[in-house]
Amino acid sequence: MKLAVAGKGGSGKTSISGTMARLLARQGHRVLAIDGDSNPNLALTLGIAPERMGEMPTLSRDMLTRTESGGATLTQTLDEVRATHSTTGPDGVSLLIMAHPHHAGTG
Numbered sequence: 001m002k003l004a005v006a007g008k009g010g011s012g013k014t015s016i017s018g019t020m021a022r023l024l025a026r027q028g029h030r031v032l033a034i035d036g037d038s039n040p041n042l043a044l045t046l047g048i049a050p051e052r053m054g055e056m057p058t059l060s061r062d063m064l065t066r067t068e069s070g071g072a073t074l075t076q077t078l079d080e081v082r083a084t085h086s087t088t089g090p091d092g093v094s095l096l097i098m099a100h101p102h103h104a105g106t107g
Ligand SMILES: Nc1ncnc2c1ncn2[C@@H]1O[C@H](COP(=O)(O)OP(=O)(O)OP(=O)(O)O)[C@@H](O)[C@H]1O
Pocket: 008, 009, 010, 011, 012, 013, 014, 015, 016, 037
């Protein structure tokens, strides 16, 4: 099962995503959560300490390659990406982070 959560700012996307991920993991499902927010904070909801966030590698562009049909495909298996880039929370949810902000821009 794949679930994508999107919606307007501050509507509870992170809270509900993290809660669902933890409940599914507690029930014995293998859960991989992907934080696609440019200012990621799903780790906190998953119970992962903020100090661990800094050491987490983000996903690089060269992990994707174009297919002849114009789509995109992974250059590694999902298990390889999980092994090298994810961290695991207290309920067993694995987390991947797409990007970290490197500097603040002007508003
Ligand atoms: N069901 C709820 N009842 C009351 N407060 C809630 C509920 N769900 C989330 N909140 C609170 O609303 C705020 C926004 O929630 P959350 O960060 O999950 O939203 P978001 O959609 O991920 O926001 P953003 O767009 O900034 O990423 C938080 O302070 C959160 O604690």
